[in-house]
Amino acid sequence: MKVLLICSAGMSTSLLVNNMLKFAEAGDAVDALPFGELEAKIADYDVVLLGPQIRFKLSDVEKVAAAHGKPAEVIDMRVYGTMNGKAAMEQARRLLA
Amino acid sequence: MNKLFEILEKHLMGPLSTLANTRIIRALMNAGLATVPFTIVSSIFLLINNLPLIIPPLADFLKATVLNYSALYTVGNTMALGSIAVFYVLAFGYYLTQAYQEVVPKMDRFTGAILALYAFLMTIPQVRIIDGKAVLMAAQTETSTVWNGIALGGWVTRFGGVGIFIGIVVTFLAIRLYRACVEYKITIKMPAGVPAGVERAFASLLPAIFIAFMMIIINGVLAAFGTDVHELLSKPFAFVKDIAGxxxxxxxxxxxxxxxxxxxxxxxxxxxxxxxxxxxxxxxxxxxxxxxxxxxxxxxxxxxxxxxxxxxxxxxxxxxxxxxxxxxxxxxxxxxxxxxxxxxxxxxxxxxxxxxxxxxxxxxxxxxxxxxxxxxxxxxxxxxxxxxxxxxxxxxxxxxxxxxxxxxxxxxxxxxxxxxxxxxxxxxxxxxxxxxxxxxxxxxxxxxxxxxx
Structure with missing residues (x-):
């Protein structure tokens, strides 16, 4: 499963990436990118998670994701704030289930 | 307190994020981010010039060594920050085209970028109409020269920060014109059998011609009134800038x-x-x-x-x-x-x-x-x-x-x-x-x- 995290500069979500990788299985990948790169890179991923601070971009992200047939969702604020890698990883798996 | 949060969500977050999500604003944001590296690069060279101030004990040493080469490395500053409007126009043209591709997918981003640059460059020379004749301005002051209509200080003056606002306006006009051409299929029709690559190469020809005429007409009308796009728009922008500042x-x-x-x-x-x-x-x-x-x-x-x-x-x-x-x-x-x-x-x-x-x-x-x-x-x-x-x-x-x-x-x-x-x-x-x-x-x-x- 390849997870793409989107936030405004790709800085704060990269903190979450490390915590998510602790709960990764073989073949999993997690990357953080700024919103502007979503379109160019989405094809390489299976699922898109959005930082809550740019949840107002959800409709745009959903549009791009839907065009590629990929699910997208906003990460829960609490999960994001506590940088809870386990919960974020579970959210990604649930979206693909 | 909860009431306050409710009001904020409904009346502030809603409208402002809708505004921030419009195509123009998204393109402006991306263009701003694209120019950040150049502002930082140019600051490096500016700081080198300031080293004697930053490390006073070494001031004399620095002045006798590193600063002797100021004219050499300051080029790194002049061409980055001194040309910031050019970078801005290219990036804004590119990202605005990208945003418009959502509705007009046949537009091409690189074409958008160079068309925007062309429109912006056409605002650089200062033309005036004097005695029924169009002339390129010429002037000489202590710190700057206007030569063939182009104001030169350390570099082309209008390429610097002052050009950004004007660049935003003309880029918008140019890309809208380009979009209209693509949307209404105003392109040169090639006979069947012409390779797609050749047809694409000519796709920007008509928009470029339209942009040229649009800018010539704008410049001509303003020149008749003794002004130009930069001079005309600098006043309202200065007003906005003063408020924000x-x-x-x-x-x-x-x-x-x-x-x-x-x-x-x-x-x-x-x-x-x-x-x-x-x-x-x-x-x-x-x-x-x-x-x-x-x-x-x-x-x-x-x-x-x-x-x-x-x-x-x-x-x-x-x-x-x-x-x-x-x-x-x-x-x-x-x-x-x-x-x-x-x-x-x-x-x-x-x-x-x-x-x-x-x-x-x-x-x-x-x-x-x-x-x-x-x-x-x-x-x-x-x-x-x-x-x-x-x-x-x-x-x-x-x-x-x-x-x-x-x-x-x-x-x-x-x-x-x-x-x-x-x-x-x-x-x-x-x-x-x-x-x-x-x-x-x-x-x-x-x-x-x-x-x-």
Whole structure:
């Protein structure tokens, strides 16, 4: 499963990436990118998670994701704030289930 | 308090994020980000010129060695910041085309970028109509020359920060024209059998011709009135810039940013990165040439957003020292290092500050106080003006020192602002932490009771 995290500069979500990788299985990948790169890179991923601070971009992200047939969702604020890698990883798996 | 959050979500976050999501604003944001590296690169060379000020003991040595080569390396500054409007136009043309591709997928981004550049370049020469004849202006002053209609200072004057606003306007016109051409299929029809590549190569021909005529007509009409696009638009833009650059204007901007963060959306991105940054960038380029704009460049990350929006480094320090609840203790340890580099999403969402009546009050108030203090400290001359762009992750004090070209007063002001943040967060943190701690103790007690039973 390849997870793409989107936030405004790709800085704060990269903190979450490390915590998510602790709960990764073989073949999993997690990357953080700024919103502007979503379109160019989405094809390489299976699922898109959005930082809550740019949840107002959800409709745009959903549009791009839907065009590629990929699910997208906003990460829960609490999960994001506590940088809870386990919960974020579970959210990604649930979206693909 | 909950009522307040409700109102914010409905009446502030909704409209502002819709606005920030319009195609033009999204393209402006992306264009702004694309030009940031060039402002930082050029600042490096500017800081080299300022080294004697930054390290006074070595001043004579530096002047006799490194600074002798100023004319050589300053080119790195002139061509980056001196051409910033050119970079801006290319990036805005590219990203606006990208945004329009959502509705007109046949548009091409590179074509959009060069068409925008062409339109912008056509505003550079100063043409006047004198005695029924169009002439290119020529003039000579002590610091600049107008030669064949082109104003030259250190470099083409209109390529610098002053050109950004005009670049935005003409890029918009050019890309709309290009979009209309593609949308209504106004292109040169090639006979069947012509390779697609050849047809594409000619796709920009008609838009380029239309843009040429559009700009010639605009220039011609204005020339007849003795002016041009740059001169005409500089007045209204100066007005907008003066409002955003005033203390009152900046207070409103800061308030909007933090109100949005209070409901958990990226206020900095919505308000500052889209609307305010182009204005601050122009102010910065003016300051580099000796102007004295108080709010310029990335002043907010140097003096106000210490640890991120809401000056949360002060909160983190309070939590590290005084927090008793394990929730805040854990959070402060995890959030401390990112906070040093002004990344505070973990704190904003983890403490949380979002929707938290205990912490939003200092979160709103501190930036207003530090913005005001910064304004007066700079205007009183105790702190240097912002003359250099610095990466926004520069830690407290470092960014202020380098961004002002080595003003010690600036570093001290950043530390004073940090102290204000610590003092004002303290009582609110204490109240919130006591509540969390009481809850944790109660939870532990009920647990032991169940175990005992």
């Amino acid at each position: 005033s203390l009152g204007g900046m207070i409103v901007i800061m308030l909007l940013v933090h109100l949005l963060w209070a409901v958990g959306v990226h206020g900095t991105s919505i308000v500052v990165n889209s609307f305010v940054n182009p204005i601050l960038l122009v102010a910065l380029t003016e300051n580099m040439e000796g102007a004295q704009n108080i709010f310029a460049g990335d002043f907010k990350n140097m003096f106000v957003f210490l640890g991120g929006a809401g000056s949360t480094l002060g909160l983190v320090i309070c939590m590290l020292i005084w927090a008793k609840s394990s929730q805040l203790k854990t959070l402060s340890r995890a959030g401390a290092v990112p906070s040093l580099f002004n990344i505070n999403e973990p704190i904003i969402f983890g403490a949380p500050i979002v929707y938290n009546p205990y912490l939003v009050i200092p979160f709103f108030v501190i930036p207003l106080i530090t913005t005001t203090l910064t304004y007066f400290a700079i205007s009183a001359g105790m702190v240097g003006h912002v003359v250099a762009a610095i990466p926004w992750i520069s830690p407290v004090g470092v960014g202020a020192f380098l961004g002002t070209g080595g003003s010690w007063g600036a570093a001290v002001l950043a530390l004073i602002n940090l102290a204000i943040s610590i003092v004002l967060y303290f009582p609110f943190l204490k109240m919130y932490d006591n509540k969390l701690y009481a809850e944790e103790v109660a939870a532990r007690e009920s647990e032991t009771e169940t175990v005992a039973a």
